[in-house]
Amino acid sequence: MLFMRREIKNDVLNERLIHSKLKNGLNVYVLPKKGYQKQFAIYATHYGSNDNQFMIPGEDKPMTMPEGIAHFLEHKLFEQEEGSVFDVFSKLGASPNAFTSFNTTAYHFTSTGNFYECLDVLLNFVGTPYFTDQTVEKEKGIIAQEIVMYQDDPNWRVFFNLLKGLYHNHPVKNDIAGTVESIQKITKDMLYQCYKTFYHPSNMVLFVAGDVDADRVIEQVERYFDGKGISKQGPIKKIYPDEPAEVAARVVKDKLPVPRPLFMLGFKDTQVGQQGQALLDKMILNDIMVDMLVGPSSDLYNKIYEEGLIDITFSAGYTGEVDYGHIVMGGESPDPERVVDMIYQEIERLNEQPWDVVYFSRIKKKKIGEYIKMFNSLENIGVQFVSLIFKDIGLFDYIERLMQINYEQLKSHFNRFFENNQSSVSIILPS
Amino acid sequence: MHIESLDIGKGIRLRVLPTKKFKTVTMSFCFHRDLDEDYTYNALIPAVLKRGCEGFETLKDIERHMESLYGAVFDVGVQKKGERQILRFSMEVVNDDYLAEQGILAQAFYFLNRVINRPVLEDGGFKKEYVSQEKENMKNRIRSLVNDKIQYSLERCAQEMCRGEKYSRYVFGDINELDNLDSSKLYSVYRDIMQSSPLDVFVVGDVQPEKIRLLFEQSFSTMDRKRMATIPKTVYKKLQVVPKTVTEEMDVNQGKLAMGFRTNINAADEEYFPLLVYSSILGGGPHSKLFINVREKASLAYYAFARLEKFKGLMFIGAGIDFDKYDQTINIIMEQLDAVAKGQIAQQEFEGAINALVTSLKGSMDQPSQLIDYYLGNSVIGSDITVEELIERIKAVTIHQVVEVAHKVKLDTIYFLRNRKRGYVVHEKGN
Numbered sequence: 001m002l003f004m005r006r007e008i009k010n011d012v013l014n015e016r017l018i019h020s021k022l023k024n025g026l027n028v029y030v031l032p033k034k035g036y037q038k039q040f041a042i043y044a045t046h047y048g049s050n051d052n053q054f055m056i057p058g059e060d061k062p063m064t065m066p067e068g069i070a071h072f073l074e075h076k077l078f079e080q081e082e083g084s085v086f087d088v089f090s091k092l093g094a095s096p097n098a099f100t101s102f103n104t105t106a107y108h109f110t111s112t113g114n115f116y117e118c119l120d121v122l123l124n125f126v127g128t129p130y131f132t133d134q135t136v137e138k139e140k141g142i143i144a145q146e147i148v149m150y151q152d153d154p155n156w157r158v159f160f161n162l163l164k165g166l167y168h169n170h171p172v173k174n175d176i177a178g179t180v181e182s183i184q185k186i187t188k189d190m191l192y193q194c195y196k197t198f199y200h201p202s203n204m205v206l207f208v209a210g211d212v213d214a215d216r217v218i219e220q221v222e223r224y225f226d227g228k229g230i231s232k233q234g235p236i237k238k239i240y241p242d243e244p245a246e247v248a249a250r251v252v253k254d255k256l257p258v259p260r261p262l263f264m265l266g267f268k269d270t271q272v273g274q275q276g277q278a279l280l281d282k283m284i285l286n287d288i289m290v291d292m293l294v295g296p297s298s299d300l301y302n303k304i305y306e307e308g309l310i311d312i313t314f315s316a317g318y319t320g321e322v323d324y325g326h327i328v329m330g331g332e333s334p335d336p337e338r339v340v341d342m343i344y345q346e347i348e349r350l351n352e353q354p355w356d357v358v359y360f361s362r363i364k365k366k367k368i369g370e371y372i373k374m375f376n377s378l379e380n381i382g383v384q385f386v387s388l389i390f391k392d393i394g395l396f397d398y399i400e401r402l403m404q405i406n407y408e409q410l411k412s413h414f415n416r417f418f419e420n421n422q423s424s425v426s427i428i429l430p431s
Numbered sequence: 432m433h434i435e436s437l438d439i440g441k442g443i444r445l446r447v448l449p450t451k452k453f454k455t456v457t458m459s460f461c462f463h464r465d466l467d468e469d470y471t472y473n474a475l476i477p478a479v480l481k482r483g484c485e486g487f488e489t490l491k492d493i494e495r496h497m498e499s500l501y502g503a504v505f506d507v508g509v510q511k512k513g514e515r516q517i518l519r520f521s522m523e524v525v526n527d528d529y530l531a532e533q534g535i536l537a538q539a540f541y542f543l544n545r546v547i548n549r550p551v552l553e554d555g556g557f558k559k560e561y562v563s564q565e566k567e568n569m570k571n572r573i574r575s576l577v578n579d580k581i582q583y584s585l586e587r588c589a590q591e592m593c594r595g596e597k598y599s600r601y602v603f604g605d606i607n608e609l610d611n612l613d614s615s616k617l618y619s620v621y622r623d624i625m626q627s628s629p630l631d632v633f634v635v636g637d638v639q640p641e642k643i644r645l646l647f648e649q650s651f652s653t654m655d656r657k658r659m660a661t662i663p664k665t666v667y668k669k670l671q672v673v674p675k676t677v678t679e680e681m682d683v684n685q686g687k688l689a690m691g692f693r694t695n696i697n698a699a700d701e702e703y704f705p706l707l708v709y710s711s712i713l714g715g716g717p718h719s720k721l722f723i724n725v726r727e728k729a730s731l732a733y734y735a736f737a738r739l740e741k742f743k744g745l746m747f748i749g750a751g752i753d754f755d756k757y758d759q760t761i762n763i764i765m766e767q768l769d770a771v772a773k774g775q776i777a778q779q780e781f782e783g784a785i786n787a788l789v790t791s792l793k794g795s796m797d798q799p800s801q802l803i804d805y806y807l808g809n810s811v812i813g814s815d816i817t818v819e820e821l822i823e824r825i826k827a828v829t830i831h832q833v834v835e836v837a838h839k840v841k842l843d844t845i846y847f848l849r850n851r852k853r854g855y856v857v858h859e860k861g862n
């Protein structure tokens with residue numbers, strides 16, 4: 001018995017999404033895509049590298065886990081008692097993978113046949129943890145290599161150094177995979193504790209896109225859970241330390257063997273705590289605002305590009321979560337400090353002389369086109385879906401709200417966001 | 432998938448892939464050049480043309496135009512396919528059906544014609560400011576290769592391996608050549624490309640081939656084609672090889688191993704199909720011998736892969752490892768090659784390899800850019816095999832054929848990027 005089933009449509013995208021909620025609390029979404037060779041399924045839990053401190057449901061003492069445990073758990077779920085899940089997918093011709101972000105862990109596969117068998121394999125391996133002391137130890141070598149690989153990546157380093165500048169206490173400042181030291185502390189018992197807390201169906205979502213039969217998908221998922229005897233779980237309490245509005249450091253510098261400096265400027269969002277539509281509106285306004293400020297048609301971008309201070313490596317964007325948010329922008333530059341000064345000056349100038357409405361409309365058009373374009377790629381849709389749903393935002397909500405946003409909202413948003421300039425700059429200098 | 436090939440004459444081939452599944456129309460203009468001594472000039476030309484054209488003289492003019500076309504994406508690029516350089520000009524626009532406006536496709540053709548055929552000129556050459564700025568950008572881009580250590584190690588391996596061969600030339604050109612750039616020569620190379628370089632035009636999306644032909648002919652009618660250049664074939668056989676080892680030191684945390692092999696087989700050979708399977712068994716994903724033995728069993732690496740360069744007949748193996756695991760890793764890798772050559776291939780590995788190749792090829796049909804790249808590759812080797820036919824050929828490969836090609840693959844160069852100080856403890860905290 002289904003708890004509920006509904007169909008959501010969007011005429012601009014010409015897409016429909018079938019949503020069903022199972023009795024055990026799992027939300028299942030299917031986006032039928034006619035004519036596609038591929039099928040894409042993504043099964044995600046609302047648990048990421050930020051969630052190191054939490055209360056196990058039914059217990060009253062908070063737990064603190066070693067940094068990097070969510071990502072470690074992601075690696076280990078692929079190993080089952082009977083062997084590697086990769087072998088099973090390989091027989092079916094599908095390619096599985098997974099990722100851990102700050103707030104989610106997601107398991108997915110792309111198939112071009114045997115889709116329904118693959119779906120069962122996905123549900124089953126994510127649903128069946130198998131950890132031993134030996135397999136946990138073995139994984140430490142592999143993950144240590146993953147961590148040192150990122151340490152050699154200057155673009156990764158400039159970003160994580162920035163997060164350490166922006167945040168005093170919030171765990172978003174920690175590397176997703178943890179450190180080579182922190183992962184040594186991970187044991188199989190800890191992995192089981194995290195698994196039990198965060199991998200309950202009511203904390204998870206399944207999304208499928210492709211030329212598939214939506215009802216068959218939903219029925220199959222229901223059948224999979226039938227008789228599994230999964231009991232109800234109460235709400236999970238995640239514990240985040242208090243984070244001041246001020247940044248931790250205005251400047252963070254580091255050295256690496258790079259041919260010229262790299263920089264990233266970050267603005268801390270000081271008005272956080274929203275979710276659903278309020279968060280979505282803020283995300284859309286920030287996306288538009290960032291593009292108008294330093295996007296490729298902006299006055300500022302063209303000025304600094306022509307002066308040779310930035311090149312095509314420059315990019316900018318906003319990340320908005322319930323409990324934190326930041327705008328970041330950066331790239332390679334011979335003189336990062338000068339670029340940062342020019343950005344600050346431009347923000348001040350815009351306070352006096354705001355943009356015109358024509359520019360706003362053009363950027364809005366661009367964002368509409370970009371969202372339509374995203375619907376070409378099943379993988380992009382799936383990843384976007386997962387990033388939105390745990391903030392209580394639907395897949396079509398973005399484009400629907402985007403079309404409603406007006407120029408007055410943007411103007412007042414600009415003033416509000418930069419009223420209290422909490423920024424930090426991270427610079428990597430050649431060693 | 433159906434492909435409509437229309438010979439326009441004058442060395443221009445228009446290929447249209449009509450499909451209803453995409454929400455955008457992607458078009459790509461690809462000029463073919465020999466990877467000869469003018470390669471630095473070839474590489475710079477798209478970057479200069481991207482800066483402006485008649486009617487859209489600056490970057491800002493172009494970006495504004497793209498925004499008003501609902502976030503159309505205009506991009507240029509240079510790539511190397513064997514000993515051939517491809518200069519690409521492309522655009523992706525949202526299909527009119529999804530928008531309130533019509534005629535965006537026609538505008539895209541009009542715009543691309545401007546970019547390709549009507550650059551901003553002064554004193555009988557390109558605008559000097561654009562040339563000097565893009566020259567600097569290109570120098571930085573060449574230097575920045577080192578920021579991506581995996582790509583850097585593979586590129587360095589190929590350069591060392593193919594010393595004295597055209598293939599050793601870096602796709603973005605040479606810094607010394609850029610320093611001594613002759614701008615009048617730059618313009619004459621451009622004129623030569625326009626007049627004589629073979630041109631492939633690809634269009635993918637929900638379009639009618641005849642209409643595309645008309646749009647193309649209307650917008651590109653003034654193109655002044657004189658003669659057809661013939662491009663020498665890539666030399667892909669080198670039977671006498673003495674393996675060499677190259678070590679480079681840098682301040683890095685992880686060692687990057689890159690091994691280059693001569694397969695003596697290119698994509699036009701009958702043996703190419705078993706070679707694809709061979710390379711996939713070795714290192715084409717989680718089913719492969721490298722993944723299982725280097726990563727899963729020995730915990731030596733996070734990544735270990737094999738990949739083919741199908742035009743030059745090369746295979747590269749890459750792995751990121753601790754510095755002191757160099758010998759152990761190479762031994763394990765060479766054992767895997769030996770095992771395949773001896774026919775020690777489990778049914779599961781063989782099927783896994785074929786399945787992975789088939790899934791990836793089928794999946795490429797869901798991605799406009801991958802479809803274009805596939806047919807561009809065909810054009811380079813002079814083949815017209817469809818994705819479906821290639822899949823059938825791969826499915827027909829036998830283990831016996833794989834073992835036969837295994838004997839043709841010869842180790843040429845081992846490249847290792849390592850730290851400066853021997854005995855340095857890798858697992859010390861990086862920051």
